[in-house]
Amino acid sequence: MDTLIDKCIILICCSITLIDGSISVLPVYVFVTAFGISCLNTYFDQSKVTVLTGCFYLLLCFLVPPFCLLLPLIFYDFFTRKFWYLSVIGVAACLRYLTIDFQPMHLSILVYFLLSFLLCYRTDTFQKLSHQLKISRDNSRELNLLLENKNKDLLEKQDYEIHLATLKERNRIAREIHDNVGHMLSRSILQTGALLAVNKDNNLKAPLLSVKDTLSSAMDSIRESVHDLHDDSIDLYDTIRTILKDYKTYETTFEYDMSDNIPRNVKYCLIMLIKEGLSNIVKHSDASHIVILVREHPSFFQIQISDNGNPLCKASASHGIGLENMQERVQALHGTFRTSIDNGFKIFASIPKNT
Structure with missing residues (x-):
């Protein structure tokens, strides 16, 4: 937006020099050409486009010197891209035009060159400061979020x-x-x-x-x-971690997301399920990885015990006394109990709250 405002200011100032009182279409051609090239450079915002359009306009300035009257508008894109060599060529074309058709009013082109440079410098400085401000603001927000997370972790740990x-x-x-x-x-x-x-x-x-x-x-x-x-006084998390210490020969993944207020009967049920499930893995599975998920939802508790053993090895364990005891314990709490053979053996149980 700042770049468009700067170009509008330069365009208005340079357009004044086109008014000479004569009836001619040349000023219209100059205005339309310079305006169109400036719009292309702004729209594409690429160095190659700026070089091509700039060289084309400089060629017009040498062939038709009055095109130099709107050269400060093109210079703004040169200054933005820091194409100083094109700027030097443009100044040479402008001096040539002044020697060919010198008029006191045309000297204002040099002033507009300076105005174009100052506006470009001001906008570039402002954009850099704005970018630094955004980076500082984002870093500050990130630090605040990190501090909030750390404080939250500390409070939870406490x-x-x-x-x-x-x-x-x-x-x-x-x-x-x-x-x-x-x-x-x-x-x-x-x-x-x-x-x-x-x-x-x-x-x-x-x-x-x-x-x-x-x-x-x-x-x-x-x-x-x-x-x-x-x-x-039984801590369910520590109890499960203690149970898993006896299964160090297996790679274990344990995910726990439960509140502190767990009914006593639910605690004993979950502990029994884990003990019996791990015992079944040792007896009937060739698994090397055990996954235990214990989660609390708004209306029920959930546990899943799975392994990566061969399903064929699990077929004989899908209907045993241990699984029947697990099912009876879960059903006594009005829960649901399921097993499945899918890339290993899985035990899934959910227990509703307020049982």
């Missing part, structure tokens, strides 16, 4: 570490309750039973039985609480 620390603390509390409180309650129950065995006073028998029942009830409650703490 949240995961907090979650993992919470699970470890739950495990520690469960062990403490089991080892200390559980043992003391067990000892108290045994001591109460011993007192009942040696007691000869019938008046104390009922209170001792009541104490024993209370201790047994407390023991059951603590046992359930410990089991709940332990079950909730």
